[in-house]
Amino acid sequence: MxxxxxxxxxxxEIAGCFAFWVWLRMGRSIAWLVPGVxxxxxxxxxxxxVEADNAGRAYAAYGSIYILAAVGWLWAAEGVRPDRWDLIGMAICLMGGAVILWGPRSA
Known part of the structure; x- marks a missing residue:
């Protein structure tokens, strides 16, 4: 889950941030901020x-999924195919996020 x-x-998050990018960097209407916010x-x-004991761990683990989504956005929305370094870095981050979220904890 x-x-x-x-x-x-x-x-x-990416869609919201992209709305600000479109407004500020691409010179589009400020109306982009409504769906962005x-x-x-x-x-x-x-x-x-997210079922996590601490917000910090939930946010840290989320960072790895954000990187996955950002690389996907790079490819799907911006038309730039990720290279092997993008994919290797993404895999490392996903492993780190899994360790943070699901690693065994001592009481």
Whole structure:
């Protein structure tokens, strides 16, 4: 369940940030901020759904899924195919996120 929530949160965060990018960097209408802010609010709410004892761990593990989504965005939305270094770095981050979220903890 956590992975699905993280994927939804990552897509919402990237979409929200991209709306600001479109407005500021591409010179589009300020109206882009309305769905952008809504998307960022959705992102924040989704992160609260993750089953984790501490917010910091939930956010740290989320970072790895965000990197996966950002590399996917690079390819799907920007038309830039990830190279092997993008993929290797993404894999390392995903492993780190899994360790942070699901690693055994001592009481």
């Amino acid at each position: 956590a992975v699905l929530v993280y994927i939804g949160a990552a897509l919402a 809504a998307s960022l609010c959705l992102f924040a709410w989704l992160l609260t759904l």
